[in-house]
Amino acid sequence: MAACCWVTNFFDLSEKLTKVAFFPHAMINPEITLDLISAIFKKFTSKNVPKIRAWSNGGQQYTATDELLADASKQLCLYERLVRATRSENFCVTLNGLSSWCEIFTLEMQTKILQPLFAQLEVPPVAGVDFYAFFGNYGFTPFGAHDDIDESFLWHLGPSKKIAYVWPRQIYEKLTGHTRATLSYQNILTAAKKFELNPGDLLFIPKGDFHVLETQGFSVTLGLTLFPNTPERECEAGLRLLAPNFKTLSLVGDKNLKINELIKLRKLSLESNGYIISAPQLLPQIKAISVVDTLHGLSISTREFFPLRQIRIAGREALIVRRRAIWAKQNTLFSSICNYLNTSIPAPYPKIMEDLSKYGDQKYISDVLIKVHALGGLSIEEY
Structure with a gap:
């Protein structure tokens, strides 16, 4: 076409x-x-x-x-x-x-x-x-x-x-x-x-x-x-990401939250999936050790049209990948991963680990990258 x-x-x-x-x-x-x-x-x-x-x-x-x-x-x-x-x-x-x-x-x-x-x-x-x-x-x-x-x-x-x-x-x-x-x-x-x-x-x-x-x-x-835009759609989609179940709801239930923050969360989630509302089907469960071994010989960047996004909301940090959110305590790693990978310039896995090491220990960084990969957020190429 x-x-x-x-x-x-x-x-x-x-x-x-x-x-x-x-x-x-x-x-x-x-x-x-x-x-x-x-x-x-x-x-x-x-x-x-x-x-x-x-x-x-x-x-x-x-x-x-x-x-x-x-x-x-x-x-x-x-x-x-x-x-x-x-x-x-x-x-x-x-x-x-x-x-x-x-x-x-x-x-x-x-x-x-x-x-x-x-x-x-x-x-x-x-x-x-x-x-x-x-x-x-x-x-x-x-x-x-x-x-x-x-x-x-x-x-x-x-x-x-x-x-x-x-x-x-x-x-x-x-x-x-x-x-x-x-x-x-x-x-x-x-x-x-x-x-x-x-x-x-x-x-x-x-x-x-x-x-x-x-x-x-x-x-x-x-x-x-x-889809037509409505206040209900703006807020509901953001709330689903913020508190998809009662366990996460209990973590944010007494936190200060602005309606505009929910709207921004929803907007960032759309951007992360090329403005398509349907998130990709989850990849089969993968073993962390095999993924790390594989990534050592590859260059990594975000996928075309699907940038990573990050937001701090209700006292928590979210790394948004293809309409799904990885939640954690407040940190600087998530924003650093976004800034690093969203350049669309592939980088070798060992170099990524080295450059991001000041934002967390290597196992934690590796675990986050594995989750991003499982959610369909990484483009992986040989180098």
Whole structure:
């Protein structure tokens, strides 16, 4: 996907994210992205459960997640997996948080979609973004014509085409007399803006516009959500990081805390994950001794697009890595690690240990780097 193919004219065509806009051939080689998404279904485990919703046979299918977990290790094509999971050849499945499952996919999206989009927006969305996908050959969207509270970008990946019907909010209200979702939309389809999506095409739907999609053959559509900012979202996300359980809550329960500190904590966590709200799946548990032995022959820096962040809040210190926080007593090591590694200049592990030794003993520094590595925060190369 070349940025100039869609971002350059994006704001003009969508009138600064206020009007529906269609961008043919926005994605080059959509089948590559489709393959990356298909491979995600092999990574599901009982400890890493996907955010799945499924519909078939006229209703929501609540056992689909269990079936996908059971089939994760089997050699099945994507269509076969979803047919088995929904027990139907006519189904609709949604998967949220795509970027948490595949680092290759995440880096591709950062390079080809998010960074060009953020440059056009001039500032990244303060509430964050996330990727999801629609799978199926469900006819019309099973939950009917509806609106979303956020901006929606839909890149169609194929293999079959998809039809989108969109009603600007005022027109939908005039036609129906209300602004609620409905399953009774057949008589107003002719009044909708109709778009035929082929593999690689992009459709932008502004928040509040009503829409329904139609498929007659199996296809996959990649979605990007720009979340709206609210005070509740600002504070809740920060509080989840500060006190994810009762044990940590007891440590900060009687500490002085400002609302703006929670907001800053949440903002730093978004920056640490390239403004994507879904953190990457945790790496399998690794033995510290093997990691240290391995790192001795490698150069280390932060990962592109994912800087480390640090904050002192409620009497504690946080090193923020890919939307997760490593908490400790107040110290100078965390800020020093950020300053050292965020230069994006790889440094040999022994030199890092030597340069940071004045901020703590080597075992403690090593333990922190191992945790950062386990959270997906380090880029490691041979030197």
